Amino acid sequence: MSENLRYWLWMQKALGEGAHIKNILEDFGSAKRLYDSNILEWKMSASLVSKQINKLEQTDINSVDEIIYTCENNGWSIIDYDDERYPQRLKEIYNPPCVLYVDGELGNIDNLALIGIVGTRKASEYAVKVTHIMSRGIAECGAVVVSGGALGVDTAAHKGALAAGGKTIAVLGCGLGTDYLNENKPLREMIKNNGALVTEYPPFTRAGRTTFPMRNRLISGLSLGVLVVEAGVKSGSLITANYALEQGRDVFAVPSSVLSVDFAGTNKLIDDGAIVATKPSQILALYSEKFDSIDISKARSVDELMRDERGKDANVKKEDKLSFDNLEENRTKRLEREKKALKLTGDVRAVYQCLDDTFLHIDAIIEKTGLTSQKAAASITRLEVMGLVQSASGKRYKLR
Numbered sequence: 001m002s003e004n005l006r007y008w009l010w011m012q013k014a015l016g017e018g019a020h021i022k023n024i025l026e027d028f029g030s031a032k033r034l035y036d037s038n039i040l041e042w043k044m045s046a047s048l049v050s051k052q053i054n055k056l057e058q059t060d061i062n063s064v065d066e067i068i069y070t071c072e073n074n075g076w077s078i079i080d081y082d083d084e085r086y087p088q089r090l091k092e093i094y095n096p097p098c099v100l101y102v103d104g105e106l107g108n109i110d111n112l113a114l115i116g117i118v119g120t121r122k123a124s125e126y127a128v129k130v131t132h133i134m135s136r137g138i139a140e141c142g143a144v145v146v147s148g149g150a151l152g153v154d155t156a157a158h159k160g161a162l163a164a165g166g167k168t169i170a171v172l173g174c175g176l177g178t179d180y181l182n183e184n185k186p187l188r189e190m191i192k193n194n195g196a197l198v199t200e201y202p203p204f205t206r207a208g209r210t211t212f213p214m215r216n217r218l219i220s221g222l223s224l225g226v227l228v229v230e231a232g233v234k235s236g237s238l239i240t241a242n243y244a245l246e247q248g249r250d251v252f253a254v255p256s257s258v259l260s261v262d263f264a265g266t267n268k269l270i271d272d273g274a275i276v277a278t279k280p281s282q283i284l285a286l287y288s289e290k291f292d293s294i295d296i297s298k299a300r301s302v303d304e305l306m307r308d309e310r311g312k313d314a315n316v317k318k319e320d321k322l323s324f325d326n327l328e329e330n331r332t333k334r335l336e337r338e339k340k341a342l343k344l345t346g347d348v349r350a351v352y353q354c355l356d357d358t359f360l361h362i363d364a365i366i367e368k369t370g371l372t373s374q375k376a377a378a379s380i381t382r383l384e385v386m387g388l389v390q391s392a393s394g395k396r397y398k399l400r
Contacts, residue, residue: 007031008080009064012098014055017200018214020095023047070203076176077102093221093247097200103176104196109222113143113291115283116223118237119153119230120263125330127230128156130254133305135160137280142293144169146223149188153229158191159356167195171219173212175205183341186353216240224287225250227277231265238265250286252277340386347371351379352388359396
């Protein structure tokens with residue numbers, strides 16, 4: 001925390017998230033110098049418009065003390081533009097944030113290889129599996145996976161990195177402490193213990209129509225390159241890809257089915273010059289010489305990663321195997337399951353939230369949920385009937 005934190009918080013509160021602060025800093029030098037200037041100096045500056053001047057005049061610097069207290073009380077870090085922990089990569093983008101709010105450990109990002117992975121929330125089973133495998137392979141080699149903490153591709157990206165025992169960062173389109181996407185709350189807990197939750201929005205700021213496009217520039221800004229998996233031609237993922245191009249980052253894309261018209265954005269990216277990515281090493285090879293944290297010798301082929309996945313899931317039915325032929329059918333089934341999951345309550349919801357895409361023994365489920373064996377078994381049976389849970393021998397269960 002720098003000595004100028006209050007001034008940066010004041011500046012952010014007055015100008016709003018995503019404000020173009022570089023021109024202002026060129027004129028005034030710092031947030032403190034901006035605060036110490038008088039209204040005449042503000043009006044003489046070409047970097048400020050009348051609306052911004054009114055906001056600066058109306059914003060009381062003492063109002064930011066509540067933000068500082070809230071973060072200290074919850075163990076959240078605030079990293080302002082002057083803080084030595086502030087990523088240099090973000091200072092390079094067109095509109096860097098005044099401050100970052102962090103739950104977890106961001107680490108020395110500028111010396112680490114960060115790879116952004118984004119895609120549709122309405123992901124097919126193919127996209128989820130591809131994302132998980134690519135993310136896992138990337139993390140096994142020492143890179144950090146960055147995504148947005150949402151459903152679909154984002155969730156698969158974070159889980160893939162965690163499955164490799166790697167680090168992952170979720171850039172949120174809302175404030176810390178917000179009651180957002182409850183079904184992913186257990187995942188966010190895992191992320192903050194193995195990386196960080198990051199946002200430029202003050203605590204308890206609710207997600208809105210503009211917050212997610214705004215946060216996308218931070219996903220690409222923190223990353224060396226961005227991998228897009230299954231995206232529509234008009235989607236937030238392509239917004240992130242465009243930000244990446246503007247910021248001088250590399251853009252990678254996993255080819256999608258030519259039959260899936262609604263999710264042809266990745267194929268369009270390839271047509272426009274994005275790098276085709278079909279294995280983790282294609283991405284990491286660009287950065288392995290520059291970053292000591294990457295060990296390219298650990299890169300595994302997709303076949304090796306798939307065999308590893310199959311070893312954990314030997315009971316996959318033939319009709320559940322993935323191909324472009326059944327891609328749309330799988331996507332529809334996935335969306336139906338997600339709608340059912342949103343309606344879960346009580347014990348059943350508790351059991352559902354403790355499961356993921358790897359098999360968990362019934363004893364571990366009981367320990368995680370605190371339920372009796374009878375209630376846990378009843379909840380699992382309910383979830384199986386609803387088609388949300390898949391079982392394996394030895395009383396093991398995972399999300400379908």
